[in-house]
């Protein structure tokens with residue numbers, strides 16, 4: 001496994017442990033923050049492009065699971081072009097996966 005330095009987007013300091021990492025989607029990118037930097041800077045500033053809810057941690061995992069279940073439900077219980085709607089529910093899963101591959105797996109638990 002290649003170790004990678006994760007730099008907080010706010011304070012430009014290295015993020016050392018997984019517990020201190022908060023990943024957020026911003027303009028379709030996944031951005032890493034320290035938990036403290038996230039709390040002081042971003043919490044509550046959600047919009048269409050800036051989704052200020054964290055991707056990682058328990059809340060991120062729960063919303064990913066809900067997205068998967070809802071996406072599957074839409075896919076299996078609708079027909080034709082409605083099925084395309086299911087794809088939108090799978091987008092958060094891609095972000096969640098990217099957050100893990102790009103940042104979380106490089107940090108100590």
Ligand SMILES: [Zn+2]
Nearest residue numbers: 008011034037
């Ligand atoms: Zn920071």
